[in-house]
Amino acid sequence: MVGVELLLDPRAGRTLLRADAVVLATGGAGQLYEFTTNPAGATGDGLAAAWRAGARVDDLEFYQFHPTALAVPGSFLVSEAVRGEGAVLLDAAGRRFLAGVDRRAELAPRDIVARGIADQMKRQAGLPVLLDATAIGRETLESRFPTITAATRAAGLDWAVDPIPVTPAAHYFMGGVSTDLLGRTSLPGLYAVGEVASTGVHGANRLASNSLLEAAVFGWRAIEAxxxxxxPDTESRGGETPDAVSGDGPVIRRSDLQRLMWDAAGVERSGARLALAAESLAAAGRPTADTVEALETANLLDVARLVVKGALAREESRGAHFRSDFPVPDEEFARALSWAREVPEHAHR
Known part of the structure; x- marks a missing residue:
């Protein structure tokens, strides 16, 4: 079948929208994690739907964590340009600590800074670290970073006077639905563009702003394709794609899923923690209610299982994927890891 099943049409309930082609442009899945810079709707819906339909997915273990999100509800992103301007990171006692992690200190790549902050937070009982931009001066902060200044004020902070609390946060999904360079997926008639897609342009560690390439360029290419x-002939196709498997345990709460993913598949991973997370996710029951919250959480569960599966399989550290038990790259894994779900043949007739 080519089309989309609309589950929450306010006028008609569950309806089927047939189409000659479907383009997924549904964004990322930052809501997998306890801390994310992503909006509330970033719940992996397109990725989960494509996976259930049998589309191939790639590199789901590669999630980029931004090192400095404001440690208040909403996790507002504080750009690395602030550190480029001269801001420094301090521990809870007011001491700089990143020079002991990397010679580039605050100007090291995102993944190194994020891991350095996460490690320091463990050392101080989970307290956020502090970003000290006071030496930059109020005039420069307000003129160069007006949006960040407004966000800090909204949180009751004045970063021209005091250091502000920051924490790493899930930022960008580099893996996704596998596509070619024209946005085609492994399923005829299905295309994917933007963060939901895995085009290969990001490698294991996306460069800042490279997401614009994935959205704009591949959007146009998909249209041309x-x-x-x-x-496919939509009139000759029908049937239903079965839902993903539900575990026999209690229905998982989104907050529990997010905490589990943050602890096991976040900035730093290990085989032991990932294996335990895989067991917990396999046993978790899927929400079944026809509500936005339940449907999105069910999609997050499907994607979480895949992310953990990929992170377990990639027994190395590469880019944004860091395994403490395999801390260096392995040439055996200098390739994409791909997964596809077997869907009964009747579902595609």
């Missing part, structure tokens, strides 16, 4: 491709 749809016009040129021989699309």
């Amino acid at each position: 749809i016009g040129a491709d021989e699309l």
Whole structure:
């Protein structure tokens, strides 16, 4: 079947929208994690739907964590440009600590800074670290970073006077639905663009702003491909794709899933923690209610299982994926890890 099942149409309930082609442009899945810079709707819906339909997915273990999100509800992103301007990171006692992690200190790559902060937070009982931008001066902060200044004020902070609390937060999903360079997925008639897609342009550690390439360039390419491709005959296709498997345990709460993923599949991973997380996720029951909250949480559960599966399989450290038990890259893994769900043949007839 080519089309989309609309589960929450306010007028008609569950309805089927047939189409010659479907383009997924549904964004990332930052809501997998306890801390994220992503909006509330970043729940992996398109990725989960494509996976259930049998589309191939790639590199789901690669999630980029931004090192400095404001440690208040909403996790507002504090750009690394602030550190480029001269801001420094301090521990709870007011001491700089990143020079002991990397010679580039605050200007090291995102993954190194994020891990350095996460490690320091463990040392201080989970308290956030502090970003000290006071030496930059109020005038420069307000003129160069007006949006961040407004966010700090909204949180009751004045970063021109005092250091502000920051923490790493899930920021960008580099893996996703596998596509070619025209946005085509492994399923005829299904295309994916933007953060939901895995185009390969990010490698294991996305460069800042490279997401604009994935959204803008591949969006246009997908449009051109749809016009040129021989699309499936929607009239001759039907049937239903079965839901993903539900565990026999209690229905998982989103907050519990997010905490589990943050602890086991966050900035730093280990085989032992990932294996325990895989067991817990396999046993978790899926929400079944036809509400936005329940449907999104069910999608997050599907994606969480895949992320943990990928992180367990990649027994090395590469880019944003860091395994404490395999701390160096392994040339055996200098490739994408791909997964596809077997879907009964009747579901595609």
